[in-house]
Amino acid sequence: MPLIDLANPTRFRTLADRILPWLGAATILAFALGLQQAYFAPNDYQQGATVKIMFLHVPSAWLSTMAWGVMSVAALGTLVWRHPLADVAAKSAAPLGAAFTLLCLITGSLWGRPMWGTYWVWDARLTSELVLFLMYLGVIALWHTIDDPGRAARAVAVLTLVGALDLPIIKFSVDWWNTLHQPASVFRVGGSTIDRSMLIPLLIMAIAFTLLFFTLHLAAMRNEIMRRRVRTLLMLRADAAGGH
Amino acid sequence: MVLGLDLGPHAAFIESAYAIAVVILAALIIWVVADHRRQARRLADLEAYGKGRRAEPDTGFSGKVESG
Numbered sequence: 001m002p003l004i005d006l007a008n009p010t011r012f013r014t015l016a017d018r019i020l021p022w023l024g025a026a027t028i029l030a031f032a033l034g035l036q037q038a039y040f041a042p043n044d045y046q047q048g049a050t051v052k053i054m055f056l057h058v059p060s061a062w063l064s065t066m067a068w069g070v071m072s073v074a075a076l077g078t079l080v081w082r083h084p085l086a087d088v089a090a091k092s093a094a095p096l097g098a099a100f101t102l103l104c105l106i107t108g109s110l111w112g113r114p115m116w117g118t119y120w121v122w123d124a125r126l127t128s129e130l131v132l133f134l135m136y137l138g139v140i141a142l143w144h145t146i147d148d149p150g151r152a153a154r155a156v157a158v159l160t161l162v163g164a165l166d167l168p169i170i171k172f173s174v175d176w177w178n179t180l181h182q183p184a185s186v187f188r189v190g191g192s193t194i195d196r197s198m199l200i201p202l203l204i205m206a207i208a209f210t211l212l213f214f215t216l217h218l219a220a221m222r223n224e225i226m227r228r229r230v231r232t233l234l235m236l237r238a239d240a241a242g243g244h
Numbered sequence: 245m246v247l248g249l250d251l252g253p254h255a256a257f258i259e260s261a262y263a264i265a266v267v268i269l270a271a272l273i274i275w276v277v278a279d280h281r282r283q284a285r286r287l288a289d290l291e292a293y294g295k296g297r298r299a300e301p302d303t304g305f306s307g308k309v310e311s312g
Contacts, residue, residue, distance in 0.1 A: 039247070039249065043252070048252045048253075048254065049249075049250070049251040049252045049254065049255070049258055050252075050254045050257060050258060052251070052258050052262075053257070053258055053261045056261055056262065056265045057261070060265075095272075095275070096272065099268055099269075099271070099272050102268065103264070103265055103268050103269075106261070106264050106268075107261045107264070107265065110257045110258075110260055110261045110264075111257070111261070113257060114253075114254040114257050212269065216272055216273065216276050219276045219277075219280065220276050220279070222280065223276065223279045223280050223283050226280070226283035226284065226286075226287055227283050229287060230283060230286045230287055230290060233287070233290040233291070233294060234290065236294070237290070237293065237294070
């Protein structure tokens with residue numbers, strides 16, 4: 001099905017209704033398997049059982065940047081291709097990204113206290129992640145500030161693309177600056193430094209988080225389409241009332 | 245001991261992390277489901293109101309009304 005066909009709201013809603021139960025079931029299964037694997041994963045020889053926080057912290061960190069990546073592609077869709085689904089996708093992803101970023105910051109803080117001796121330090125990785133969270137809040141606020149969805153979409157798209165500069169800063173902050181946060185240990189040249197007994201549960205949890213994101217994103221997009229249909233009908237109703 | 249698992253001296257941090265994750269993810273799911281119910285109800289009300297008056301164009305995304 002060509003992407004432009006999905007611009008038809010009825011067709012998109014029908015497709016979402018059909019896909020969502022399967023995505024939801026896959027998400028539940030992935031979480032069940034991931035949590036079972038995390039439960040039986042061994043303690044780290046240095047960090048002890050606190051390494052179990054990694055199974056929440058790392059996937060939520062990945063999702064925090066992936067959601068902004070989705071919004072950036074959607075921003076291009078709004079500004080360049082003017083696809084009507086693009087701003088729906090961007091608007092629906094923002095609260096999800098904010099939630100995953102908040103979860104990343106909180107779990108990181110709870111992991112940092114026993115391991116580093118502090119909940120927070122203003123190093124480059126933590127600060128750039130906090131900036132990402134604040135940008136999510138800014139984007140959500142902007143959506144609510146401008147009443148017309150078309151104008152809001154263009155303003156948010158520009159802000160999103162500018163904010164995308166933070167993504168490489170987050171990724172490479174641990175290489176560019178001296179940080180208390182450890183360097184990349186999963187996706188790095190030379191392979192992962194994490195033992196398979198912990199890496200496999202981590203990857204399964206990452207898949208579970210990703211599936212949850214796409215499930216909620218699709219559902220939130222469907223909600224947004226319905227909200228816009230409601231808005232249109234209200235305007236028609238107001239026009240009809242004004243005409244009499 | 246949590247679920248038969250000895251989490252050591254930092255158990256409170258691990259338990260808090262998982263508890264907060266449950267709260268945040270559950271809040272997300274509840275928000276999306278509640279929003280869907282709210283929009284579906286409003287849409288049903290409006291479509292019921294519009295029925296019998298005239299056929300409504302399926303305008304969809306932008307909120308703009310296309311006449312014709």
